[in-house]
Amino acid sequence: MYYLGIDIGGANTKAALIETHQGCLKGVGAVKRYFPLWKKRRELPQLLREVGRELIGSKETPPIGVTMTAELCDCYKTKGEGVSHVLESCRESFPGAIIKVLDVYGGLIGLEEAIEEPLRVAASNWVATGWMVSHLYRDCIVVDVGSTTTSIIPIINGRIVAEGRNDLEKLMNGELVYTGSLRTNIAALVDRVPVKGGWARVSSELFALSGDIHLLLDHIGEEDYTTETADGRGVSKGEARARLARVVCADAEMLGEEEILELARYIYRRQVDLIVEAIEEVWGRVRGDRSKDIPLVAAGLGAEFLASVAGERAGFRRIIDLSGVLGGDVSLMAPSVGVALMLASMMEGGRIGLGGGYKARGQHHQRV
């Protein structure tokens, strides 16, 4: 059986096609597209068709699970308008298909119901990630650092115990930090940076992004820098240095390579601090009498250089990179894989095996 999971964000859309066989996960194919909704809103149905075709090929359209964060995009006046547009686009792109929408309580509901209760399905994608990981580790803290945001998902006794059910609640309780591995404006990360032996205030423009920092520090390669840059130029280190120099109103002629690297290192530390703080906040609420020996599961593009580093800094002793367990694609696109798995479990009347066994490239399929 095949199932398609789609995770529609404001800047990136991700989709995963999973294949199950006798209740076990057999294979995953996934695609990710940088698709800035605030510029291309009208083309969403076309994008979804393309992404679907790329994964499904000539096969029959499988059942589709949808989750989103796109409704926050400022091309929509309200979240309600956003949810409607996203779901109508899905319906238009896959006529006649079974489409289910993930809600923030872990349910998969019909399109009409979702459009009627938009806040129930808005920003639900962390639920899919949490659900998937909860089948691997009964007690853990998931830290999923994407290109734009970081979700911290506590799992205790095999259940997601997140308290926030919408972005605002999560921003208030540490379950969501609006910082990511590529798209975060440096001006939103720091007020001052060390330069030439002193401290400089920073410009409040969009002059450079976290992607520039992580490129310069070799956390990512040029091929990982999949979003638009701040100045529309390329993703070479020279171009990234020019952008970063501009954050203190300088240019790459006024600041040397080492001076710009010093800026990058400082900003990186501050970004890790933000995630550490949120991990501590969530942990303080759910720890009970548990110790920091429970796993901290790192996922997303920033799994290694942000989630894991922050987890270690927060004192967790078992850091598990989800890509090592389920493969890189699954870690990078956990919500789209997760929602496809949830749909498979619902339709096949039981959990689909992945625990301890399945790896994107692996051969073990085991029912959990």
Add this chain to the structure above:
Amino acid sequence: MYYLGIDIGGANTKAALIETHQGCLKGVGAVKRYFPLWKKRRELPQLLREVGRELIGSKETPPIGVTMTAELCDCYKTKGEGVSHVLESCRESFPGAIIKVLDVYGGLIGLEEAIEEPLRVAASNWVATGWMVSHLYRDCIVVDVGSTTTSIIPIINGRIVAEGRNDLEKLMNGELVYTGSLRTNIAALVDRVPVKGGWARVSSELFALSGDIHLLLDHIGEEDYTTETADGRGVSKGEARARLARVVCADAEMLGEEEILELARYIYRRQVDLIVEAIEEVWGRVRGDRSKDIPLVAAGLGAEFLASVAGERAGFRRIIDLSGVLGGDVSLMAPSVGVALMLASMMEGGRIGLGGGYKARGQHHQRV
């Protein structure tokens, strides 16, 4: 005699035509255009021609004084490239005219010289403001809050005693704060905001601007909100509220009017804090045995609700709004008027009178 002063910024271009008579300032005409250089770079010569024609009419092209901050715009790879493009655009727009460029030491130099030494003329516009005010008050602190940035210019014994000669140095010593009355990204102003009895982290996107805050708090009217909004929508209060709600990933249906106003008030206080801090820093360096009885001169669009409020908060007892002394247009466009006055003084071989007398609408012309 007529003189044209042009202040070319990254987001706004301002120009002032002044008329002098027997060594006194007789009149000022001024225009301001929102012109986002990062989108319209190629149209700069055309803009300059239009602005010139609007002010000069059928008269002969007068001598022109140019100052800029546009070279920082990320449509230019380096400041050198920016300075060249801006000055070549001036030459193209006003063929045959006398054009002088303000340098950061207060000199007016030729185009060729300026293009050869771009860092000498980059970000020089505060010099024109300081020069003009130094003829009104021998000892004062000028706080000029524009749409995008705030310049703090100390004047002692009739001379500008600023220590920074470029933006980076000024960001380091408090003479430049990259915060303004319209264009500042809220994500660059605050990390957390009070909401529903708690504190929410903020989104790092460009969802709302300082202009939204000041519109909601009645500091500015819709007609003053002359820059592009964050979502490209209008400048009504309803639209501003929707933008501000999105900063905490909510929408105007999740947060009530009063809750959004509470956000605005908090962010406003934080913006004032940034300016207070910088005033204190500059003051600490230049005060000597002076007291806070010397005037704090507030200028720019944020003169009243940012510069004056910050000056009072910093303990200055004489707050002078430049618009009350020289008229609103001069206060709003101090650098373009200032550079025209500097050019007039240079060409007429003496200072042009404005002190204590001239007001944009007034009749007193007095040589200082």
